[in-house]
Amino acid sequence: MIDEAFFRHIVAGMRNGVLAYRRDGSLALINDEAYRIFGVTATDADLGRPIADVLRDHPEVVRVLVSVFDLHMLPNRAELRLRPSGKVIGYTMALVRDDAGTVIGAAMFFKDLTRVEQLEERERLRDRLAAVGEMAAAIAHEVKNPLAGIEVMAGLLRRKIADAPEAHTLLSDIITEAKMANAIVQEVLEFVRPIRLQVERTTIRQAVHSALQLADSKARRGHIEVDVRVPEALPEIRGDQHQLAQLFTNLLTNAYEAMNGKGHVTITASTSHADDGAEGRDVVIVEVADRGPGMPRDIAERIFAPFFTTKAQGSGLGLAIVRKIVDAHDGGIDLRTTPGEGTMIRVTLPIRGIEE
Numbered sequence: 211m212i213d214e215a216f217f218r219h220i221v222a223g224m225r226n227g228v229l230a231y232r233r234d235g236s237l238a239l240i241n242d243e244a245y246r247i248f249g250v251t252a253t254d255a256d257l258g259r260p261i262a263d264v265l266r267d268h269p270e271v272v273r274v275l276v277s278v279f280d281l282h283m284l285p286n287r288a289e290l291r292l293r294p295s296g297k298v299i300g301y302t303m304a305l306v307r308d309d310a311g312t313v314i315g316a317a318m319f320f321k322d323l324t325r326v327e328q329l330e331e332r333e334r335l336r337d338r339l340a341a342v343g344e345m346a347a348a349i350a351h352e353v354k355n356p357l358a359g360i361e362v363m364a365g366l367l368r369r370k371i372a373d374a375p376e377a378h379t380l381l382s383d384i385i386t387e388a389k390m391a392n393a394i395v396q397e398v399l400e401f402v403r404p405i406r407l408q409v410e411r412t413t414i415r416q417a418v419h420s421a422l423q424l425a426d427s428k429a430r431r432g433h434i435e436v437d438v439r440v441p442e443a444l445p446e447i448r449g450d451q452h453q454l455a456q457l458f459t460n461l462l463t464n465a466y467e468a469m470n471g472k473g474h475v476t477i478t479a480s481t482s483h484a485d486d487g488a489e490g491r492d493v494v495i496v497e498v499a500d501r502g503p504g505m506p507r508d509i510a511e512r513i514f515a516p517f518f519t520t521k522a523q524g525s526g527l528g529l530a531i532v533r534k535i536v537d538a539h540d541g542g543i544d545l546r547t548t549p550g551e552g553t554m555i556r557v558t559l560p561i562r563g564i565e566e
């Protein structure tokens with residue numbers, strides 16, 4: 211025999227909202243999850259009070275509750291949007307009968323679907339991005355060849371007219387522009403291409419080392435000094451070495467471009483224990499800090515969006531690619547920036563990394 215207390219504990223511990231009421235509309239039972247979803251503060255006096263009273267902020271719910279005694283078919287898996295919070299709940303109704311079969315009340319079981327909805331929305335967005343990405347990839351691919359052609363032919367022409375200095379300058383400009391366009395096309399391709407990680411044991415030191423060289427070929431470093439503070443004893447992580455190098459290359463490139471040829475960039479790495487969720491996990495934290503101009507808040511909020519750039523020749527894809535790589539490694543990214551002082555971008559990567 212299960213005693214009454216046990217029943218009460220079942221209801222209290224349920225991860226659904228549960229709410230039951232008598233025919234006269236008085237509240238017979240409600241659990242914590244129901245209070246939470248409705249955003250109502252529990253009081254001792256709630257039981258026995260009219261549901262219209264307890265749920266006075268939710269007339270749309272009350273309407274469903276009271277109409278249930280007149281229905282032939284009870285709603286099963288119906289949905290309802292709560293006016294005050296915008297939350298969406300999914301609910302099922304059931305009648306409560308006594309031993310003689312007479313209806314003495316009803317119950318509602320419900321769940322907060324807001325998060326489910328958000329996931330669906332994100333899924334739709336991903337589909338849309340995938341379609342746009344495919345198109346971008348196709349265009350980028352088509353543009354790449356003629357661009358290479360322009361560059362090569364301009365180079366040939368330059369050699370043929372070695373004795374016309376003015377035409378020479380023009381042709382050099384054409385080549386420079388073609389190279390720049392090609393770099394953008396390259397970035398677009400990188401951004402839209404789905405990431406397939408080649409997971410191996412690697413170190414942050416290695417990734418940073420490659421990034422320093424790659425960044426030099428992408429941006430003018432001038433007299434900028436880079437301070438690398440990555441301890442040799444830092445544990446290996448599981449990740450894609452090339453992608454990680456690419457990640458830090460993009461951060462360094464931005465730092466160089468922000469500082470205009472002089473100043474200091476610091477790359478710091480350390481380990482930590484991130485407390486995310488039940489167990490938490492060991493992570494490596496890498497910070498790339500510059501003493502460039504920093505960013506006002508409204509810009510800082512948008513920098514990870516694809517194609518967002520404040521540079522005349524920018525593609526706006528550097529940080530979008532960074533984010534994509536971080537996501538693929540199940541890591542995190544955030545930044546601190548102060549106008550006039552500089553920018554610090556912090557990347558957090560799980561040491562155990564991700565499975566292939």
Ligand SMILES: Nc1ncnc2c1ncn2[C@@H]1O[C@H](COP(=O)(O)OP(=O)(O)O)[C@@H](O)[C@H]1O
Nearest residue numbers: 464468513519520521524525526527528529553
């Ligand atoms: N270290 C930084 N200092 C100041 N601004 C930055 C820095 N990094 C990024 N930004 C801003 O974020 C924008 C987006 O960067 P990114 O995605 O790399 O594209 P791009 O470099 O092509 O503009 C830049 O145009 C710039 O405004």
Ligand SMILES: [Mg+2]
Nearest residue numbers: 463464528529
């Ligand atoms: Mg950039």
